[in-house]
Amino acid sequence: MNPNSPTRGAAIDLQNVSKAYGSFRALDGVSLHVEPGEFMTLLGPSGSGKTTTLNVVAGFTEVSSGALQVGGRSVVGVPAHKRNIGVVFQHYALFPHMTVGKNVAYPLSLRGVSKAERERRVAQALDMVKMRDFAHRYPSELSGGQQQRVAFARAIVFDPPLLLMDEPLGALDKKLREWLQLEIKRIHRELGTTFVYVTHDQEEALVLSDRIAVFNKGRIEQVGTGRELYDEPKTLFVGRFIGDSTVLRGQARSDGTSTALDVAGQTVTVPRRLDGSDTPVVLLRPEKLAIRRPGQMADTHNRLSGTIAEAIYLGSGSKYEVRLRDGSSAIVRSGLSEEGFRIDDPVELCFAGQDAKLLADDKSADATLT
């Protein structure tokens, strides 16, 4: 990208970036490309390297190895204050000794913007987050959500081509969070700035993002739209981290084109096979599983029996956790029109082989997620 072009968002390019603390690799060969103006979310469990990635881009942490470009230029070795990147922190980081207005004017004062222009832009930024009436208050006189909106205004007031946000809504309650998510989405549309957003809440990631990068143990497992990650997870970790899922494990037999899995005496067949020597597992989304009373099942190959372990009424339908014979559990969703089940009811689940994903087993995915 030409850095002088009128596009407002900057592209980001991380190539094989690693960050080591002693012998521990907080980032282990991360490569990620973010398009100008894109809303990219870094999603992953605690300690997976999301903040470290953000800090590397912001310039708070130097990379141990790898290349990093923002807006087409390498920023390795460039100090944070020369990168012109807006950052919003989970802990707000408003200056307690300055009023809201002074806080938002701060980056403009540093850039020598004239007083009149400064006032205009501060008012504009505060308008954008609906905080104009609070300009004369001190941060200590604001609620958490209000503080975060001010922090947001402060991070965008100097028109950075890139805005980084590290769990900005993490400390807020659910209602407020959902409302602010929509606000953030709106502002992203209005500004055209590139947003990189960190969260460990997959729903938040799905609501906000153009694309999501799923982090696990200092690596990126997969990058894609929410739909891609849900429908076509490349690893078991991604499949389990995004949305509800059922994982079937068992003795596997593969022939040329399909794989059969023996799940506690019942065989399921998937018309796919894994390359390589990894142990295959089957991953199923709740809506791909049908749930019936035993014996009512239409004739299909893939049939699993179990008992209802948990029944959750969702309003639009019900969600069941079914204990399978091998002790593992399956998640099923059923529509309103279908009959209800109660705890301990015996049931049968069935699915079409082509609806199942065949993935390489990764026992550590269970450990990180539970």
Added chain:
Amino acid sequence: MSTSDTRSDSGAASRARRNWGPLALALPALLLLVGVIGYPLFTVVLRSLSQPEWGLQNYIWFFGTPVNLVVLQRTFTISAWVTLVCVVAAYPYAYAMTAVGPKARLLLTLCVLIPFWVSGVVRTLAWVILLQDSGVINSTLRALDLGRLRLIRTQTGVVIGMAQVLLPFMILPLYSVMKGIDLRLVQASRSLGASPLRAFFTVYLPLSLPGVYAGAIIVFILALGFYITPALLGGPRSTMLSTLVQNQVLSLLQWGRGGAMGVVLLLATFILLALAGPLMRQKHKQGARS
């Protein structure tokens, strides 16, 4: 106190009425303060107005005698210098205490506290040894052929000696404020475009100012009443007010005049505290954050 007391928290008013318990705990200290400070203070004020006879004669004498005013002014000047030296020396030291690891911090804290365990007289005598014309500093300078510094019996000597004694009173409040400063704010200011120096002056320094004010007020007020150090390290041209008071009371037995001097110093201190009040209030506003 019964358990129902703590549970039926029906409002500040009823709590205030009932909570005499904690006050009883403060009673010994209160009695001590009233007896040991309040009563003598009262007699000092009384004597300044009544000896040798009732009236304002002692105050008229104080403000009518040029040397008194010179010494009063000098007392304030020396105290201001001492405060300045303490701020400059203590600021980086206190910052270092927040920045180093726990072991080094312990060492730095010990260095601050050790002087507390040595009597002021002993420390001042040590300064005499260092500062005198044939002392360590001057013999070193002579050995290096750098001439000679007049330190003993000068104002400079007094300031150095007093600053050393008072330094802990500056370091400790500064440190306690600095260790509460959220360094992530500095990081935030960097991301907003502040160079390390700008970040310091626009964020860290303002946030540390309450500590500077607190330390400066303590040091300044303690310095105003200093006696031993100026008496031992100073000469006739660096006499401070406390020396004059001692002279009036112990040598001339002029209790009234000595009392008037004490009262003047006390009032000056009160005025200073009143002026510093707004600064302290500002600190509370900042401190109230989350």
